[in-house]
Amino acid sequence: xxxIKTQAEGAAFVxxxxxxxxxxxxxxxxxxxxxxxxAGQSKIAVDFDKLEYISSVGLRVLLSTMKxxxxxxxxxxxxxxxxxxxxxxxxxxxxxIFTIFGTRAEALAAF
Amino acid sequence: xxxxxxxxxxxxxxxxxxxxGIATWQIAGIGSEEVVKGAGQLQIAVGENALGTVRDxxxxxxxxxxxxxxxxAMTDLPADEREKIAQAQLIGAKYLANFSVYxxxxxxxxxxxxxxxxxxVVGGDIATPEQLPAVLRDELxxxxxxxxxxxxxxxxxxxxxxxxxxxxxxxAVYAYGWTAVELGQLGVALGELSDHRFDGNDRVTLxxxxxxVVAAADPKRVGQPFSPNDQDLPIxxxxxxxxxxxxxxxxxxxxxxxxGTAVSVMDVGWAIIVEQTYDEVFHGVSxxxxxxxIIGGAFALAALLLGIFAGRRMSAPIAAVSKAAGxxxxxxxxxxxxxxxxxxxxxxxxxxNAMTGQLTSTIAKLQDATAxxxxxxxxxxxxxxxxxxxxxxxxxxFPERKDFDVHAAxxxxxxxxxxxxxxxxxxxDTLCVCIADVSGKGVPAALFMAVTRTLVKxxxxxxxxxxxxxxxxxxDLAKDNDACMFxxxxxxxxxxxxxxxxxxxxxxxxxxIKRKATGKVERLDKLHGPVIAAMEEIPYGSGATxxxxxxxxxxYTDGVNEAMNAKQELFxxxxxxxxxxxxxxxxxxGAVKVVLDDVWKFQGAADQSDDVxxxxxxxxx
Numbered sequence: 001x002x003x004i005k006t007q008a009e010g011a012a013f014v015x016x017x018x019x020x021x022x023x024x025x026x027x028x029x030x031x032x033x034x035x036x037x038x039a040g041q042s043k044i045a046v047d048f049d050k051l052e053y054i055s056s057v058g059l060r061v062l063l064s065t066m067k068x069x070x071x072x073x074x075x076x077x078x079x080x081x082x083x084x085x086x087x088x089x090x091x092x093x094x095x096x097i098f099t100i101f102g103t104r105a106e107a108l109a110a111f
Numbered sequence: 112x113x114x115x116x117x118x119x120x121x122x123x124x125x126x127x128x129x130x131x132g133i134a135t136w137q138i139a140g141i142g143s144e145e146v147v148k149g150a151g152q153l154q155i156a157v158g159e160n161a162l163g164t165v166r167d168x169x170x171x172x173x174x175x176x177x178x179x180x181x182x183x184a185m186t187d188l189p190a191d192e193r194e195k196i197a198q199a200q201l202i203g204a205k206y207l208a209n210f211s212v213y214x215x216x217x218x219x220x221x222x223x224x225x226x227x228x229x230x231x232v233v234g235g236d237i238a239t240p241e242q243l244p245a246v247l248r249d250e251l252x253x254x255x256x257x258x259x260x261x262x263x264x265x266x267x268x269x270x271x272x273x274x275x276x277x278x279x280x281x282x283a284v285y286a287y288g289w290t291a292v293e294l295g296q297l298g299v300a301l302g303e304l305s306d307h308r309f310d311g312n313d314r315v316t317l318x319x320x321x322x323x324v325v326a327a328a329d330p331k332r333v334g335q336p337f338s339p340n341d342q343d344l345p346i347x348x349x350x351x352x353x354x355x356x357x358x359x360x361x362x363x364x365x366x367x368x369x370x371g372t373a374v375s376v377m378d379v380g381w382a383i384i385v386e387q388t389y390d391e392v393f394h395g396v397s398x399x400x401x402x403x404x405i406i407g408g409a410f411a412l413a414a415l416l417l418g419i420f421a422g423r424r425m426s427a428p429i430a431a432v433s434k435a436a437g438x439x440x441x442x443x444x445x446x447x448x449x450x451x452x453x454x455x456x457x458x459x460x461x462x463x464n465a466m467t468g469q470l471t472s473t474i475a476k477l478q479d480a481t482a483x484x485x486x487x488x489x490x491x492x493x494x495x496x497x498x499x500x501x502x503x504x505x506x507x508x509f510p511e512r513k514d515f516d517v518h519a520a521x522x523x524x525x526x527x528x529x530x531x532x533x534x535x536x537x538x539x540d541t542l543c544v545c546i547a548d549v550s551g552k553g554v555p556a557a558l559f560m561a562v563t564r565t566l567v568k569x570x571x572x573x574x575x576x577x578x579x580x581x582x583x584x585x586x587d588l589a590k591d592n593d594a595c596m597f598x599x600x601x602x603x604x605x606x607x608x609x610x611x612x613x614x615x616x617x618x619x620x621x622x623x624i625k626r627k628a629t630g631k632v633e634r635l636d637k638l639h640g641p642v643i644a645a646m647e648e649i650p651y652g653s654g655a656t657x658x659x660x661x662x663x664x665x666x667y668t669d670g671v672n673e674a675m676n677a678k679q680e681l682f683x684x685x686x687x688x689x690x691x692x693x694x695x696x697x698x699x700x701g702a703v704k705v706v707l708d709d710v711w712k713f714q715g716a717a718d719q720s721d722d723v724x725x726x727x728x729x730x731x732x
Contacts (some may be wrong), residue, residue, distance in 0.1 A: 022551075031723055047526065056550040056642075056669075062594035086328060092618035093641025 001025065003050075004032045012111050013041040014104065018050035018106065021058035033065040043111045044109030048103045049080035056089050066098065075099070079107035113162055120415070126412030132666070134318070135366065135407030138400075150370060150392045154385040155356050157304055158374030161315050163325075164300040166378050172206035172273055172292040172536050173256055177222075179210045179325030180277035191481060194221070201225040206292050206639055208237055208270060212277070213287040217243040220286065237270060237291045238262070250557055251276040258379050259323060262291070268324065269294050283593065302328030312373050314387055320348055320380035337384065338363065344384070351375040427458045432463050445469040490553040495523055498558035502531050506700065514607050518699035519726040520707055522719070523624030523672075527599075529556035530668045530722035533564055535571070543571045545602040546619065546666040550642075551594075557598045563588060563643065576600050577615040578653040581643060585651070586645035592725045597642040601666055603728075608638045608728055610658040615651050618642030620669055620684070624693050625702070631692045660732035663702050667690060671721035674710050677717040682710060689718050702727035 001024035003018040013036050034088055036044055044065070048054075066076045080099040081089065089095040101107040146280040182197035201210050201223050212220040219241050250257045250272060259272045269290040301315045305328050309315075316337060317326040322344055324332045337344050345361045351373060360370045431448045438446045444467055445646025450460035476610045499521070508517055519532045529549030537543050545567055566587050570580040581602060590600070601622055612723035614622070614635065621636040633656075640651035658664065667687065673681040690709050696702045706725050 003483050056548065059642075060550045060595050060597060063597065067595060091620065091638065093638055094618070094645070095641075097645055106507075 002028055005027060006036070007031065009045070009108055012043040012108050014044055014045045014047055015110070016047040016050065020053045020055075021051060021061075022053065022055040026057045026061055027080065028060050030064075039066055042069065042072060043077075044069065044074065045066060045077045045079060045104065045107045045111075046105075047080050048078060048082070048085055049104065050063075050090050051080075051085055052082070054085050056088075056092065059088070059092060059094055062093070062098065076077070077101060077107040077110060079104045112166060114426070116419070116422035116426035117427050117581045118682075120418035121422075121580045123418035123421055124411075124414050127417070129410045131407050131410040131414070132301075137405045139689060140728075146393065147370070150387060151358055151372060154358075154372035154387070154437075155371075155374065157309075157315055157542060158356060158372055158383045158385045161301055161304055161317065161385070162374050162376060164304075165317060165383065168206055168292065168297055169258070169376075169379065170296070172271075172290070173275075175200070175204040175207050176210070176256065176273055176275045176290050179204070179207070179290070180275050180286075183288065184277045184279055184285050186279060186285070198223055205386065205537055208291045208293055209239065211239050211289045213289065215244040215248075215286065217245065217287070219243075219250055224232055224291075226375075237264070239291075240289065242288050243274070243289060245275050247274045248276075249287075251287065255613040258292075260335070261294075261323075271325075271723050272401060276312075278624040294386070295330075297326035298330055298333065300330060309387065309391070310665055312387075312391070316384045316386075317376070318382055325381060326468050346382065348380065352377070353382070382631065416666065421486070425456075428460055432459055435463060439467060439470070442652065444474050454590065465645055488535055488554075494553040494555075494557035497554070497561060498523065498529070498531060501557075501695060502533065509536075514731050515605070516699045516729040517523045517542070517544065517727070518703045518732060520703050520724070521722045522707070524719045524721045524723070525674055526672065529560055530670065530724040530728045531560050531564060532666070532724055533567065534726070534728070537567065537571050537574065540607045542605045542607060542728070543567075543602065544605070544664070544666070544726060544728050545600060546622075546668060547598050547600040547643075548619065548668045548670075548724075549598045550724070551596050555594065555596065558597070559588075559644075563600070567600075571602075571604075577604050577613050578639065581615050581617050581640065581651045582649070585643045585645075586647050589647040589649075595645075597644040599642050601665075603664060605658065605664075605728065605730065607730075610660075610662075611655065612658050612664065613653055613655045615639045615653045617651060620667060620672065622667075623665040623688065623691055624656065624658070626659065626664040627663075628659055628696070632688055634688065658730035660730065662730050663696070663706075664728040665702060665729075666726040666728075667706070668722060668724040670719075670721040671706065671710055671725060673721060674714050674718055674723065675720055676713055676715050682713050686713075699727040702729070 001019040004022055005016040007014045007016070015032055015036065017029070019025070056091065069076050069082070075097070078098050080103060081100065089100065101110060124184050149681055167584055175181050179197050182193055185193050185196070197210070201207060202225060204225055207225050209225050212218055213449050244279045245258060247259060256273060256275045261269045261271055263269055265391045271294055273292050275285050275288040277286040297317065301317060304315045305312060316324055316332070318602045319325050324337055327333060327498065342491070345359050346357055346691050354436045355375055357373045359373065360368065362368050368384050368389040370389060370392050371384060374383040374385065376382060384620070402618050415525055428448070428451065435446045435448045446467055447464050448460045449466065450457055482510050502519070502696065506518055509515070517534050521530055521532065529551055533548045534542060534544040547563060549560045549563065551559070563584065566584040570583045575583065581600065599619040600617045600618040601614065604610055605612050608617060616635065616639050618635065621634050624633040624635065626633065635654060637654055640649055672682055672684040672687055687706065690706060694705045696705060703725050707723070710723060
């Protein structure tokens with residue numbers, strides 16, 4: 001299960017993920033990101049505070065979104081990872097590719 | 112096959128035909144009785160008409176004979192005067208041909224000739240008796256007149272002798288008179304009756320007591336028996352003396368059925384026979400019957416046609432539904448039936464159409480779903496077969512080498528998974544071993560896997576170091592990687608002479624080394640760079656260690672540590688590390704088996720959610 005809440009925070013656009021981002025839920029995450037991109041959002045923050053698990057497929061969606069944002073001069077900030085999720089980013093080496101913040105507020109302040 | 116409309120048609124046909132049939136039967140029956148009755152009445156009427164004519168003649172003749180006799184008996188006048196008067200009477204007579212006078216002894220006194228206008232034959236042709244027979248004179252003692260046996264002329268015509276007693280003033284017999292009554296005109300009269308009543312058929316006949324023809328339209332029959340066989344005419348003289356008329360029917364010797372009436376001419380014992388053949392009598396009846404039958408038949412035909420029409424019309428919607436149901440049974444779900452009306456049949460049609468419509472859309476959805484599923488399944492199957500054709504499956508892989516021993520196992524998951532492993536010698540003394548997990552599944556993942564493996568092998572065979580190999584592979588893959596696929600990859604190069612192991616971990620699970628000497632496990636937890644293909648131009652690092660004789664390098668994918676049991680618990684890396692720590696093996700095969708056995712035991716009946724891959728490399732020095 002994956003719940004995605006979207007919210008505009010000033011010039012930024014926040015997606016809050018809750019649950020599991022894996023093979024079964026990757027499509028809804030992809031749709032949410034594509035929707036934000038199509039709406040012209042360039043400062044996108046993802047709040048992982050309530051995300052329990054992320055699989056390699058989930059990483060791929062984030063990578064894809066980041067690449068698209070980079071092309072249009074936008075930014076993707078990730079925040080609020082629990083240790084399990086953070087470990088996946090660390091193991092995969094994605095921690096070095098993504099811009100990761102401790103909290104949502106920090107992520108928004110950095111735009 | 113009996114169809115519904117047959118039953119409808121038969122029902123309607125019977126419903127219409129039975130009453131019509133009964134009515135026709137009744138009409139025909141009534142008609143028959145009526146016509147027989149009518150024929151009898153007609154025959155009596157004709158007979159009485161004929162009787163009138165006969166009576167006119169007989170009575171007229173009698174009256175005329177009486178008048179002539181009265182003149183003869185006027186004894187107070189002189190004889191020549193009386194004769195003159197009598198002659199005058201005779202000449203004025205309508206029916207008498209002549210008149211002869213006899214003495215009471217029967218001796219002829221005088222013969223007078225009449226001028227009968229109704230006869231072509233003059234009275235002189237008639238053989239007048241010279242002596243009046245005693246039989247006649249006896250007869251006239253009790254009555255004043257008597258008709259006697261018909262007399263035939265040489266030309267075949269008949270006359271009827273009439274004898275009268277001529278009485279004087281005291282009532283005594285003064286003389287006898289004898290006269291011949293012309294009957295030719297009677298035949299003419301009967302012929303006219305036949306013409307008028309029976310369409311010219313000679314059906315009215317006057318016969319005498321001996322059943323001989325007295326008068327008929329056909330003069331040739333006169334004097335002949337009524338019919339050649341006397342028994343043909345079933346009338347008795349006794350009946351005719353009692354009854355005015357007697358009805359009869361009989362069959363002639365020729366086999367013709369006849370229906371007739373005999374009307375009695377009482378005082379001469381004659382009878383007027385009026386008869387018709389059955390064909391003539393029932394001509395009218397059969398006409399009525401025929402008419403009734405034709406009308407009945409027309410009704411029956413109309414009922415049949417109406418029955419067929421209505422039956423077909425009534426059953427057509429049901430037949431259509433029945434036929435359509437057959438088509439549906441045959442697999443055609445698009446069939447629709449024409450709907451008319453709001454009755455049960457109309458409702459049936461509507462329900463049927465709704466049903467087939469529903470079926471069609473359901474089938475379409477099902478087909479789409481099945482097709483999509485099949486497509487996905489096919490893709491997964493293809494991806495799986497590419498995957499399995501890529502990894503070395505032959506073990507022992509290097510039977511001629513005594514300095515190392517490598518074994519691997521890949522157990523693909525049903526749905527997800529893009530694991531692969533490889534090992535090969537890059538030169539005489541260097542073994543390259545790698546394990547990887549491609550993000551994604553199906554054909555794209557398999558192709559990405561194939562490209563990755565080829566690139567790894569290519570760069571490894573060129574003698575590059577582990578970090579160089581992965582940097583190059585990463586650059587090649589990250590270029591034009593629009594799908595954003597990536598690979599976690601651990602690659603190690605083992606110098607078989609020295610046991611020096613250099614390795615690079617690109618976002619993959621930490622590998623383990625089991626030291627033979629100490630029995631301890633080491634976790635190669637350092638990450639040397641992110642996953643392969645995520646971004647270009649990423650520098651990768653590398654690590655190094657030296658394997659002792661009997662040490663084992665153990666590689667695995669996340670299918671192992673993330674294996675799940677029915678309680679949704681993860682196998683965990685800790686469990687794996689403990690397993691490696693607490694077990695020993697004498698072959699690489701044994702190391703693989705130790706891990707897999709425990710993974711399957713842990714997983715139990717739960718579905719395998721990801722590929723499970725393990726590689727074990729033992730350095731034997």
